[in-house]
Amino acid sequence: MTAPVPVGTAGTLRLRPLSIQADDDPDGVIVGRPELGEFVSLPALYGKAIELLGDGLPVGAVQRRIEDEHDVELDVVQLVEALVELGFVARLNGADLPDPAERVPPPHLPWLAERHVRWLFGRPMAVLWAVVVGAALVTLFGRPDLVPVYHDFFWSDYIGLTTLVNTAMFSVVISLHELMHLVAARSLGTPARIGFGTRLHNLVVQTDVTAIWSVPRRSRYRVYLAGTACDLFLFATLLLVLAHADPPEGVAALLRALALVIMLSVPLQMHVYMRTDFYFVLADLLRCRNLFGDGLGYARYLLRRVTAVVRRVRPPADPSAELSARERRAVRIYAVLLVPSAAVALGMFAVYTLPIIVSSLIRALVAVWESVNGGPVLLGVDAGLFLLVEGGIQTLFLVTFVKSHPHWFRR
Structure with missing residues (x-):
């Protein structure tokens, strides 16, 4: 303008x-x-x-x-x-x-005011959270068998049905996770929006809480950590139900699967080489306004500098030179960790995850084809469910990736 x-x-x-x-x-x-x-x-x-x-x-x-x-x-x-x-x-x-x-699109849940949700972050709720999580930890010491294991994911012999139900349960969990970010921001009187995004090869649901720059730094941690705190509370509650409520085996199997997907989602927030919850915590602790962007810029500078030495041309200017000494030091260390961490993540995806996805999709397509041509109907339906879920997720990732990076696809 x-x-x-x-x-x-x-x-x-x-x-x-x-x-x-x-x-x-x-x-x-x-x-x-x-x-x-x-x-x-x-x-x-x-x-x-x-x-x-x-x-x-x-x-x-x-x-x-x-x-x-x-x-x-x-x-x-x-x-x-x-x-x-x-x-x-x-x-x-x-x-x-x-x-x-x-x-600018309006914030989600505009009717939700600070007075509606401030109590969620008061001392009584903090005590309740600590009691529930503490009780779950004590229970785990006596019942280590409650720790989820990988085969808890497969509560049915039908992989398509298992994938569909587990994806639905995880969608509820991730929705609550992001809703807690929004609620935490709203408790500070700031707007927020929930939407889809991508981090490397991952499709993610994320909450835009840029407006929390209008509040003191110490208050921003509430917003960053609200989602993980919700995950831990749900995980602890599930363990306590499994340990003390003695639910029917069918229900218990679903609860174990849900506990597993929650347990696996929490460490992902600690991958600070992407813009995860704990990345923002780290950036604020280091007093860096744009740790990822500055770190990526410095990594590109190092690459161009090496290229300049090889070509015997004048090296480029250091973009971190404009930062304060404290912020420059943090950005340079982060940049050194950023590139190998992202490379390892992408390499693991290329070597393991991508072949598993492609192989599973091919097997599901074969099962559907055989079902149409006289093979087992239930296996065909199950494979169709798997294609519906996994194919939908990958399609949504591609659409979101293209929308998030329009400059990569312009002619």
């Missing part, structure tokens, strides 16, 4: 509602619009200038006041131009500006 009218020192403006939050750097602030999901990190004096502009002072008056009070020159005209580009200005020199937030 560009300004419809030129910005001058005599100009006045009306800002849209903005969040101005102190940054981890004492000399910086984070300014943004939660409903737009747009945030920028600025020196603290620019934050002061924005507050003065919000009070209705002309651009030139703000610039002179900053210079008089702090003895520094500040280009407030350039600042206003940047604010207009970001969509932070509602009115400039008497002219209304278009609002980019009108093109």
Whole structure:
């Protein structure tokens, strides 16, 4: 977006509602619009200038006041131009500006207010969570046989039916996981949206909680960890039911399968070489605003640097040089770990997971074909169910991947 009218020192403006939050750097602030999901990190004096502009002072008056009070020159005209580009200005020199937030999809569950869900993150619920998880741990010491094992996944001889039901149960679990991220964000008064995405070769359901940059860093951990906390609570509850409620064997088999898929999903959140829950925890602990992007950029720089040495050309500029010493050190270490970790994950997928998927799909197609031509009907139906589930998941992954990376598929 560009300004419809030129910005001058005599100009006045009306800002849209903005969040101005102190940054981890004492000399910086984070300014943004939660409903737009747009945030920028600025020196603290620019934050002061924005507050003065919000009070209705002309651009030139703000610039002179900053210079008089702090003895520094500040280009407030350039600042206003940047604010207009970001969509932070509602009115400039008497002219209304278009609002980019009108093109942003609305948040999910807009009726869900902070007062509705704040209690979920209070001390009583924290005590309940600790009691349930602690009781499950104590139970496991006495009943180690309750720890899920791989064959708990196969509660039926019909693989297609097993895959269909287990996928349905896992869909409920992952929906609760992401809903807890949304609820945690809403408990802090910020919007959030749930959607599909991809991480390397994985199809994921993810929650966009960019708006939590408008709250203090210590509060953001609630949002990052809410999903995993929910998973652990469900897992502990299932173990306690299996240990003490003595459910019928059919029900127990389903509960064991559900416990298994939950147990397997939690470690995935610790793969910090992707944008998982614990990646965001790590990024905030290291005080890095864009750990993944900066780390990937530094890894590309190292590759280009090696190429430059081989070709005997001038090496490229180091993108991490613009970061603070603390953030630069964290980004460089992360970059060194990022590339081999992602390479191992993709290699394991290519060597093991992909052949299993392709082989299973081929076997299912053969079973359906044989069923149509006089073979066992039940095996054909079971294979059809497997094709429906697995084929649907892979198709959804491809569609989501293409939508998430449109620049890769443009001619």
